[in-house]
Amino acid sequence: MSDEVVIDGLQYANWSPKIFDEMRHGGVDAVHVTIAYHEMFRETVANIEAWNRLFETMPGRLVQAFTGDDVRAAKASGRTAIIFGAQTPAPIEDDIGLVEILHRLGLRFMQLSYNNQSLLATGCYEAEDPGLTRMGREVVEEMNRVGMVVDMSHSAERSTLDAIEVSQRPIAITHANPARWHAAKRNKSDTVLRALAETGGMLGFSLYPHHLAGGSDCTLEAFCAMVADTAEFMGVERLGIGSDLCQDQPDSVVEWMRVGRWTKKIDYGEGSAAAPGFPPQPDFFCDNRDMPRLAQGLRSIGFDAAEVGLLMGGNWLRFFDQSFGAAS
Amino acid sequence: MSDEVVIDGLQYANWSPKIFDEMRHGGVDAVHVTIAYHEMFRETVANIEAWNRLFETMPGRLVQAFTGDDVRAAKASGRTAIIFGAQTPAPIEDDIGLVEILHRLGLRFMQLSYNNQSLLATGCYEAEDPGLTRMGREVVEEMNRVGMVVDMSHSAERSTLDAIEVSQRPIAITHANPARWHAAKRNKSDTVLRALAETGGMLGFSLYPHHLAGGSDCTLEAFCAMVADTAEFMGVERLGIGSDLCQDQPDSVVEWMRVGRWTKKIDYGEGSAAAPGFPPQPDFFCDNRDMPRLAQGLRSIGFDAAEVGLLMGGNWLRFFDQSFGAAS
Numbered sequence: 001m002s003d004e005v006v007i008d009g010l011q012y013a014n015w016s017p018k019i020f021d022e023m024r025h026g027g028v029d030a031v032h033v034t035i036a037y038h039e040m041f042r043e044t045v046a047n048i049e050a051w052n053r054l055f056e057t058m059p060g061r062l063v064q065a066f067t068g069d070d071v072r073a074a075k076a077s078g079r080t081a082i083i084f085g086a087q088t089p090a091p092i093e094d095d096i097g098l099v100e101i102l103h104r105l106g107l108r109f110m111q112l113s114y115n116n117q118s119l120l121a122t123g124c125y126e127a128e129d130p131g132l133t134r135m136g137r138e139v140v141e142e143m144n145r146v147g148m149v150v151d152m153s154h155s156a157e158r159s160t161l162d163a164i165e166v167s168q169r170p171i172a173i174t175h176a177n178p179a180r181w182h183a184a185k186r187n188k189s190d191t192v193l194r195a196l197a198e199t200g201g202m203l204g205f206s207l208y209p210h211h212l213a214g215g216s217d218c219t220l221e222a223f224c225a226m227v228a229d230t231a232e233f234m235g236v237e238r239l240g241i242g243s244d245l246c247q248d249q250p251d252s253v254v255e256w257m258r259v260g261r262w263t264k265k266i267d268y269g270e271g272s273a274a275a276p277g278f279p280p281q282p283d284f285f286c287d288n289r290d291m292p293r294l295a296q297g298l299r300s301i302g303f304d305a306a307e308v309g310l311l312m313g314g315n316w317l318r319f320f321d322q323s324f325g326a327a328s
Numbered sequence: 329m330s331d332e333v334v335i336d337g338l339q340y341a342n343w344s345p346k347i348f349d350e351m352r353h354g355g356v357d358a359v360h361v362t363i364a365y366h367e368m369f370r371e372t373v374a375n376i377e378a379w380n381r382l383f384e385t386m387p388g389r390l391v392q393a394f395t396g397d398d399v400r401a402a403k404a405s406g407r408t409a410i411i412f413g414a415q416t417p418a419p420i421e422d423d424i425g426l427v428e429i430l431h432r433l434g435l436r437f438m439q440l441s442y443n444n445q446s447l448l449a450t451g452c453y454e455a456e457d458p459g460l461t462r463m464g465r466e467v468v469e470e471m472n473r474v475g476m477v478v479d480m481s482h483s484a485e486r487s488t489l490d491a492i493e494v495s496q497r498p499i500a501i502t503h504a505n506p507a508r509w510h511a512a513k514r515n516k517s518d519t520v521l522r523a524l525a526e527t528g529g530m531l532g533f534s535l536y537p538h539h540l541a542g543g544s545d546c547t548l549e550a551f552c553a554m555v556a557d558t559a560e561f562m563g564v565e566r567l568g569i570g571s572d573l574c575q576d577q578p579d580s581v582v583e584w585m586r587v588g589r590w591t592k593k594i595d596y597g598e599g600s601a602a603a604p605g606f607p608p609q610p611d612f613f614c615d616n617r618d619m620p621r622l623a624q625g626l627r628s629i630g631f632d633a634a635e636v637g638l639l640m641g642g643n644w645l646r647f648f649d650q651s652f653g654a655a656s
Contacts, residue, residue, distance in 0.1 A: 041370070041373075042370060045426070045429055046423075049425030049426070050425075052428050095377070097377030097380065097381070098377070100380050101373055101377060104432060104433055105429065106432075
């Protein structure tokens with residue numbers, strides 16, 4: 001595995017030197033990190049400023065990646081590349097010009113909606129899904145132009161199919177699993193996954209317990225069998241990891257993700273009144289140090305070494321190369 | 329001159345295809361353009377968005393430059409490189425982290441003050457000049473780190489001398505003339521110019537009438553004789569053009585420059601109640617098309633061809649190479 005790049009397609013941890021050490025320990029060469037949920041533009045910039053301080057103070061450990069080659073350089077120098085993404089389109093507010101501004105600042109993924117209706121698309125918890133909005137279509141075109149990946153991880157079915165159709169470049173579902181395996185609202189139908197695969201898009205497999213059959217009790221074998229099943233109908237080249245690891249976060253953070261400033265009540269999202277916080281991780285994937293274990297599990301289920309390399313990061317790296325630059 | 333790069337160290341025109349055509353006509357390869365006076369961060373970003381639209385719609389004419397090599401590439405492709413700068417530190421508000429953010433977006437020059445006291449330094453119209461502030465010293469260090477040039481064109485004497493001393497990298501006075509030639513508040517003392525030259529800094533000669541002996545009636549010969557005199561005591565390598573051309577702007581714009589939102593009265597700055605607007609340009613430099621005439625005037629006053637090449641842009645290009653990257 002040492003020649004193969006290891007990439008996690010989504011994390012939102014409570015970043016600390018401990019976690020960055022664990023990334024190196026687990027051989028993680030690049031992570032797509034969430035820098036904004038409900039933060040508007042200026043708040044998102046403040047979050048980028050905080051990342052800049054981490055890059056400045058930990059130059060031997062971390063480096064921001066703007067391109068696939070930056071990931072290769074990070075790996076070559078034993079550092080972890082950080083790739084920015086947003087889980088809602090709040091950072092662009094109502095201003096399409098902010099797409100290019102945030103791309104310049106390094107934003108490479110943006111979800112068109114989170115759980116709710118956004119200015120661009122519908123979230124998976126809305127009762128109705130009217131599909132991509134007028135602004136949504138414009139923003140997809142602009143994201144295509146500058147090289148920002150459309151991410152539909154939290155979006156509703158019709159909006160997701162619209163995005164796959166409207167986008168001139170492959171899109172991503174960075175962190176979700178097939179609904180055929182576990183019928184959670186956040187997991188994706190065969191229709192969506194087939195359209196995603198046919199257009200060259202990417203699915204990142206989530207290790208967040210609410211997305212796993214069996215939840216926190218899910219086993220490595222069951223998870224890897226699900227990957228194998230998905231590879232059969234999507235093709236192994238369309239798949240990667242998007243662990244959705246939310247490590248060391250207080251439960252107030254999952255509340256921010258779900259509630260933002262859109263309600264004065266509590267919304268439990270994938271949780272419930274009985275289990276409002278972050279659920280415990282399955283024991284085979286507690287943090288970044290478990291990446292090699294995941295690779296081993298994939299090998300054991302029958303993938304060959306080359307396929308495991310693709311699943312653990314090779315596919316994401318190819319997708320980054322294709323997706324992060326300006327349209328030609 | 330065709331092998332030599334032509335660079336204007338400061339303009340703030342009412343940008344239009346007409347002006348961009350004139351730049352090509354005048355062989356202008358790069359211009360440091362002002363993108364903000366009193367605009368705070370979000371407004372500055374909106375101004376960058378407007379520039380991004382120009383870059384997108386005129387790809388054969390314009391290109392943003394982040395480095396000296398971008399200027400060379402622009403010249404090679406017959407385009408004009410645009411380099412962003414701010415005339416006050418308002419765009420960074422009270423947040424030092426915005427220095428790196430704006431550098432990433434392409435801001436390569438920032439004045440520490442305009443005519444008034446800022447959070448960082450004192451402007452040339454204040455009665456007292458206590459020198460660089462606490463935040464000013466921190467921001468100079470940060471500008472040095474990321475590669476943003478400290479510009480003291482409008483700053484008061486002590487603040488300017490402080491900036492020259494505190495900055496670990498050469499600074500610039502992008503648009504001003506020697507006070508020994510014309511004793512305007514905005515022109516610079518021999519003390520300042522000598523300290524600037526001794527530390528490798530750059531002076532851009534202004535063609536704004538209020539900075540010229542004789543004002544709008546200044547002749548090409550008198551201007552070039554002043555350049556020759558300045559070259560004798562600063563060295564020709566320290567000098568370039570910073571025309572301060574404010575072409576096609578309505579007088580409301582000079583009022584914005586001077587008044588911003590800091591007073592409800594009118595402040596005339598370098599003008600007066602009798603002449604509140606933009607003064608007419610001297611007849612030898614009306615717009616970008618007159619750059620070759622300026623070069624010819626410098627040749628006629630006695631500079632050799634190589635020196636004219638340095639004065640018209642070679643020095644700025646060397647300075648860009650030294651100044652725009654992260655500190656090593």
